[in-house]
Amino acid sequence: MKKALISLCLSVTLLTLSPSSFAHYVRAERPVVPGESVSAWFRAYDDLHLGATGLKREVFEYALRGLQKMDAKPIISIVDMSQPSTKKRLYVIDLENKKLLFNTFVSHGRNTGELMASSFSNVNSSNKSSLGFYKTLGTYVGKHGVSLKLKGLEKGFNDNAYERAIVLHGADYVCEDFVRRTGRLGRSQGCPAVPNDVSQKIIDAVKGGTCLFVYFPDQDYIKKSTYLAAL
Template sequence: MKKALVSVCLSFSLLTLSPATFAHYVRAERPVVPGESLSAWFRAYDDLHLGAAGLKREVFEYALRGLQKIDAKPIISIVDMSQPSTKKRLYVIDLANKKLLFHTYVSHGRNTGELMASSFSNVNSSNKSSLGFYKTLDTYMGKHGLSLKLKGLEKGFNDNAYDRAIVLHGADYVCEDFVRRTGRLGRSQGCPAVPNAMSKQIITAVKGGSCLFVYYPNQDYLKKSTYLATL
């Protein structure tokens, strides 16, 4: 009886914590996988110098908050669309082994913006990127070569991704030469396209059940995403 009462009191106290305090509690206490704690995953931000690589701590913590709620491998791919397309804004992180596997360019949809992303959609034929959390599926050979199917997990934000054929693939317009010629990266029909030279390695590393998080500071998304809710 006493244990049950303590549990109820603890649960109630968590409900009254501020988001920052709750995040601290989760980082310090909540186990994620056997032998690994979420606090160790959060330390990866400093250990891997992700700030120096251009990724804001807030975005990394959003990604981990969502990852806790997804049955996925401990590999997180973060596309930070708050950065211009001329920046290397894709981060593929092996949390279990504390390694930054890839840090490179990634495109956004042609109707999402030019240099900067600004407009997002879940609608077919919109040629826009979709925000939120995805789970990687299986691979196939398409017009861009080896490509990776994606399942959008967030209703209203990216759950039409599979039907829209939004996939991870390589593209010749995702390269520094294109940036030098045009002042921005090439754009896709909504897919997160990566450099051709790295696409096979990236796809092989993340296929089959890892998590992809496409971020932009869109207030509607940040308020409504169930994956970013602290409780």
């Protein structure tokens, strides 16, 4: 009887809320992120020894800060473009199971820089990479084989990504042999291209609603990004 009375009171309360108040109520009751606690996710940096791979703690924590503001699965991909393209600067991390799934090469756009990335754009035909948070979508088969569509979430920084056909795909110019011959990785038209031999595995691991974060210490981006703003 007591449980029924509590349930009835709750129902009446929700019915009397305005639409905006109801939305606020639902957001307040919903966990910030699914799976393990956020504090456990932050500990993954030390648990997985990510510092030894070249990923800075600050970059990892930026990525988690944005993830908390997304409706995304607990798998996060970080492209750290503060590192040269000769480094394995893509990190795919399963936060729930505490596993570093992939740590490999990833390209930047041909007009973003040579060895080091330095210039970014959200403009069509710029052939530049775009900074910020993305959500992975579905796959399709294109000129690079199976590729993964991406939705840019940050207005003014990467929200033209879908229109620009910025996707995650494999490429033969993303490999150690290319680095040995040229002193840098090959470059894309703005897409985060990965080695052909692992592209399918990476796509399968991150497709369908995970977070991709492309980072560079650009102060304009860091100051203006709503995803990096304090919670």
